[in-house]
Amino acid sequence: MNLHREPGGRKELWLLLLAAAFVFSNGVALSLVMGGQLLFRYLGTPLAWAFLIGGCYYLLNRYRPYRDPLLFPLVALLTGWGVLLQSRLAPNFMWRQVLWLGVGAAAFLIIVILPQDLRWLRRYRYTWLTLGLLLLLATIVLGVNPSGLPVAQYWLTLPFVNWVFFQPSELLKLLLVVFLASYFHEREKQFQDNPTHNWRQQLAYLGPLALMWGFCLILLVWQRDLGAAALFFILFLALLYLATGNQWYILSGFILLLMAGVIAYFAFDVVALRVDAWWNPWPEADNRAFQIVQSLYAIASGSLLGQGIGQGFPGYIPVVHSDFAFAAIAEEWGLLGTLGIILCFVLLAYRGLRLAYFATQPFARYLAAGIVILFSAQAFLIMGGVTKLLPLTGVTLPFVSYGGSSLFVSWLMMGLLVYLSGENQDGSYEG
């Protein structure tokens, strides 16, 4: 399959220039607002971003000229916006984020350019998943919090570089997508040939899958990383639906989710806190619901057009640069800005699902759909949490929030999507 008979370079270039215009104009505005003049402190990160994006564009054109012309500009815009936001909200972490962006971009290029096919990814699914689970187990035993706090110890320090932290659950997302895509690829024929089964047959088909998924979930709940657990659940249900077409799976899945939520409410303080703060935050505005209430103030303050970059007060929201980056966007770019972010994710989902739609190989279909579901669900969970549509789950906004592991893995997943959108040398995706 080749969806892009014409090289998308020129169209893509215009879109990238538009993204650059947005990032640089905001960078200049930020510098003028904060320092009264053009300062490298504020323009350095947009320049680094431009350098990385320009390099990626050059190499993509050279080695993968036939690719989706929207995917890379969308990611470039979201990443640029994120880098800009970090300059604004967390200047101390700014260069660390840029470093992760560089590593992510390199991984993106490796994924897009080097592989002849994706068999290496499909065939060794249990190896990948075992690796991910081992990492997760290591986190339970050796996990730390970069802030040094004895809570939310989701990170591992890299060997010999103890100032670099990595969150294995981020990588596990990708590995789980790969595992599920590979599993459904293998079993799809069975589903097609014999779509209805008795429960014994279903157990035989879905048992290993459910076991593996349940194991991931238990580990995550053990760690109290509820955001990742919710993501895995949604991913599992969506891909199960895509593979089987059975809507009852979705319905029963959501009933299970609801029941799990009720149990978690009474079992875990952190869940009870988040649900209470979500249901009625105002009586606890100065206490337990401080974060969500401050987020709502930020959204209200932004109104339609926003306060302008550097001119709002998003700093009142605890952990604004990570979990509440979307609220900061709402305050400084207003409803217009947040709708722009939403549009980016909708377009990303559309282009990704379009790949799945036209995929000739089941693995490519599941992989593209899985990545899209992950991005969309993650964005929805955090946007919904910030706007009080859902209880907070503490996940990052892909490409935008601060978080090296999240950025790195997001770029890896984008690499896979762009790879799938491009023409392989032998005309296939998986060889």
Place this chain on the structure above:
Amino acid sequence: MLPPTIVGEGPGVRGARSPVQLPSFIFFPMSPITSSPRERIHRLMQAVLLAFTGVALALAYWGVARAPAILARDDNPRLVEAALRIQRGRIYDIHNVLLAETVGEGNRLTRVYPIPSIGPAVGYYSFRHGTSGIEEGLNSTLRGDSTSAWEMNRRQLRHEVQVGRDVRLTLNATWQQQAATLMEPYQGAMVLLALPDAAIRVMVSQPGYDPNLLDQQFAELTADSRAPLLNRVTQGQYQPGMVLQPFFLAAALEQGLLQLSTPAPTLTDSVIVAGQTFACTVPDGIPQNYESALIYACPAPMQRLSMNWSAAALEDILDQFGFTQNPILPLNTDVPFGEPVQNVPLALIGQENLTVTPLQVALALATLTNGGQSLRPQLVSGVQNETGVWQPYLPPTPSSLLPIISAGTARQIMQALPVSRGIIGHDYLVLSGPEGNMNSWYIAAAPLANPRYVLVLVLEGEEDSQVAVAVGQTLLQTILATP
């Protein structure tokens, strides 16, 4: 969005039922698979769209529909941030002497009061403790708030620093400082009005406070039993005693109940209030009439008026002279009024549950000095408009001069009051409160020929009223000596 689905593509065959099957709601339901993978991708896209539409609606709800209500909440820190950045207007005295200004940059602004003793008169502006006095009464003007929603939105959109408008008071900073110095050893209040417009030139409440040090001293100030944060001129409630005598006699003259020459056979009789005996001491040979009763503040003749006045009639008189109303000023003058008059004889000598503020007494005296016409007090002479041009300050409601008593009656009373050092004045020693505390009062008008100033002074706990006389006369002499 996605290309149209090819109908019938993919697995869409209804399968045969298995012989061993659990009910569909127990384990994985057995519903047939009828959709193709492409249809499922379509539905996934629809789900994504639905989810993000929900987020967009939530954003519109909080960011537009509910925004005004949310942003107005007291715990919104953005209100504080906005207040911190306001370049508050300056406050001047009548001769453009600076009384208050805001200095600093960004959100590190400080309110500075160059004359610390001005405290109770001007009030304070504190980020932590709010506002009081003129700072409170003219807060909107000093903040530079605009009545135009368009203008406020324009400023907000452009992130313009809100610049307040300047205010000019009727106070005289020099006299104010002199009065504060004279009052420093005492506890009480002093107010000086300039005629004919009842402009407040001096307003001293002692003990006071330095508004520059309010944040540091707030805890001590609020804990101090002497209530230094209270402006005693406008809100200090004192039992008036014989201070009300000139006004009651004016009303009696006006109603034709008596003349000042009317004999007062009980002139030196004693009166018992709260177990204490009060009587006036008069020199030998003076006429036994109401003029003498006025000059020597004799209580017994006043009580005889209870034969003519009911409690309601007495309240009418108090109301006419403004003792039952809060003067309209751009600062807090609210005081609670006591129970209605029940014991008329006691009320006629300023006891029972009657209380007055020094400002109310000063305005009543100004009415007598002004030929019987009531006056509205003024504390603000001008404010800047939004373009920075000075304009006369318009009080909240239009003032009107109401004749309370005839000019002749007013003149009779004023002429009957004692004169000392070219000043018409009278001092009183007043029983105040159930503990038997004594307050010294001095009420005066000057200069003698054509009074331009009215002064009322009360010293709490001072049992020698001549002290009050000395303080008041010193200030008036200084003022009269000013060219």
